[in-house]
Amino acid sequence: MPIATGSDPLAVLVIGCGNIAGGFDAARAPDAAPCTHAGAFRRHGRYRLSACVDPDETRRREFMRHWGVASGYSSMDALVESGSRFDVVSICSPTDCHASDVLAALRLEPRIIFCEKPVTPNAATTAELVQSCEAAGVPLVINHTRRWDPEITRIRGELASGVWGAVRTVVGLYNKGVLNNGSHMIDLLHHLLGPVSVVATGTPVWDGLPDDPSVPAILSGVKTIPIHLVCGHASDFALFELQIVTERGVLTMEEGGVAWRIRRTNESPHFRGYRTLDAGERHAGGYLLAMLGAVSNIHEALSSGAELASTGRSALAVQEICERIKEKSGLVR
Numbered sequence: 001m002p003i004a005t006g007s008d009p010l011a012v013l014v015i016g017c018g019n020i021a022g023g024f025d026a027a028r029a030p031d032a033a034p035c036t037h038a039g040a041f042r043r044h045g046r047y048r049l050s051a052c053v054d055p056d057e058t059r060r061r062e063f064m065r066h067w068g069v070a071s072g073y074s075s076m077d078a079l080v081e082s083g084s085r086f087d088v089v090s091i092c093s094p095t096d097c098h099a100s101d102v103l104a105a106l107r108l109e110p111r112i113i114f115c116e117k118p119v120t121p122n123a124a125t126t127a128e129l130v131q132s133c134e135a136a137g138v139p140l141v142i143n144h145t146r147r148w149d150p151e152i153t154r155i156r157g158e159l160a161s162g163v164w165g166a167v168r169t170v171v172g173l174y175n176k177g178v179l180n181n182g183s184h185m186i187d188l189l190h191h192l193l194g195p196v197s198v199v200a201t202g203t204p205v206w207d208g209l210p211d212d213p214s215v216p217a218i219l220s221g222v223k224t225i226p227i228h229l230v231c232g233h234a235s236d237f238a239l240f241e242l243q244i245v246t247e248r249g250v251l252t253m254e255e256g257g258v259a260w261r262i263r264r265t266n267e268s269p270h271f272r273g274y275r276t277l278d279a280g281e282r283h284a285g286g287y288l289l290a291m292l293g294a295v296s297n298i299h300e301a302l303s304s305g306a307e308l309a310s311t312g313r314s315a316l317a318v319q320e321i322c323e324r325i326k327e328k329s330g331l332v333r
C-alpha cells in the first residue's frame with residue numbers, strides 16, 4: 001500500500017474503531033458536520049481510509065463496512081508485519097493504549113500522527129512520547145478539538161484586539177474527570193487567554209471515572225486573571241461551558257461550543273447611574289466544524305507546511321496543569 005505522492009489522497013490508518021474513530025457519526029445524518037476521525041477524513045475528500053486496527057472483531061468489521069476500509073487488523077503487531085505504509089495514523093484507542101500505539105505507529109514511519117486526548121494517563125509518559133516523536137521527526141497532533149473551532153478563533157481574536165476591554169474573570173464548568181474533560185478546558189484556556197497556573201483546589205467530585213475525578217480549582221491566568229473551574233456531576237448531563245467576564249460584557253460558551261451567548265453592558269433601565277448586562281443574544285458556535293478543521297489543518301501541514309494548531313507540546317503543557325490540580329488536591333503524590 002504506497003503512501004501518497006503529489007496530489008494523491010493521503011493514506012490513513014485508524015487505530016481503535018469506537019465512538020471517536022467513527023461511531024459518533026454512524027448514527028448522524030450523512031450531511032451532518034462530522035464529529036469523528038473517519039467522518040472528517042471522508043468529508044475532507046483528500047484522504048483515503050486505508051486500514052484499521054481493533055482487537056474487537058465485531059467493531060472492526062462494522063467500521064470497515066461503514067467506512068469502506070479495505071484492510072483490518074486485530075493488533076498493531078499484525079499490521080506492522082504486513083509492511084503497510086501510511087501518511088497519517090489516527091489513534092482512537094482507549095487512553096491506556098495510546099503510548100504503545102504511538103510507539104508502534106512510529107515503526108511505520110508515517111508523515112504525521114493524530115492522537116486522541118488525553119495523550120496518556122500521566123504527564124511523564126506523555127513527555128517521553130513527545131520526545132520520541134520529535135526524535136523521529138514525526139509531528140504529533142492531539143485532538144484538543146476546540147483549537148480548530150472557527151468561532152473560538154474569532155472570539156480569541158476579539159479578546160486579543162481589546163474589543164471587549166480587560167478580561168476580569170473566567171468561569172469554566174466541566175464534569176467527567178480533570179484529565180478526561182478538564183484537559184479540554186485547560187487547553188481552551190491556554191488557547192484563548194494564554195498559560196495558566198494553579199492557585200488552589202477544592203474537593204474532588206468522583207463522577208464516573210475510576211482514576212480521574214473532576215476537581216474544582218482556582219487558576220491564575222496571564223496578568224493574574226482569576227479563573228474558576230467549577231464541577232458538575234457526569235451522571236446528570238455532559239457539562240462543558242465557559243463564561244468570560246470582561247469590561248464590556250460577558251461571553252458564554254454553551255453546549256461545549258455548539259452555541260455562544262453574548263451579553264453587553266448598558267445603562268440600567270431601573271437604577272439611574274448603574275451599568276448592567278442586557279438580555280443578550282445566542283448564536284451558533286463552531287464546535288461542530290472543528291473535526292473537519294483538524295483534518296484540514298493536518299492536510300495543510302503536510303502539503304504546504306502550515307503550523308499545527310494542537311501538538312504534543314501544547315497537550316503536555318495542559319496535562320502538567322491537570323496533574324498539578326490533582327497533586328494540590330492530594331490525589332497524586
Ligand SMILES: NC(=O)c1ccc[n+]([C@@H]2O[C@H](COP(=O)([O-])OP(=O)(O)OC[C@H]3O[C@@H](n4cnc5c(N)ncnc54)[C@H](O)[C@@H]3O)[C@@H](O)[C@H]2O)c1
Nearest residue numbers: 016017018019020054056059092093094095097116117118
Ligand atoms: N476529543 C474528544 O472530545 C474525545 C471524545 C471521545 C473520546 N475521546 C478519546 O478517544 C479515545 C477513545 O474513546 P472512545 O470513546 O472512542 O472509546 P470506545 O470505547 O468507543 O472505542 C475504543 C475502541 O478501541 C478498541 N481497542 C481496545 N484496545 C485496543 C488496542 N489495543 N488497539 C486498538 N484498538 C483497541 C476497542 O475495542 C474500541 O472499539 C479515548 O482516549 C478518549 O479519551 C476523545
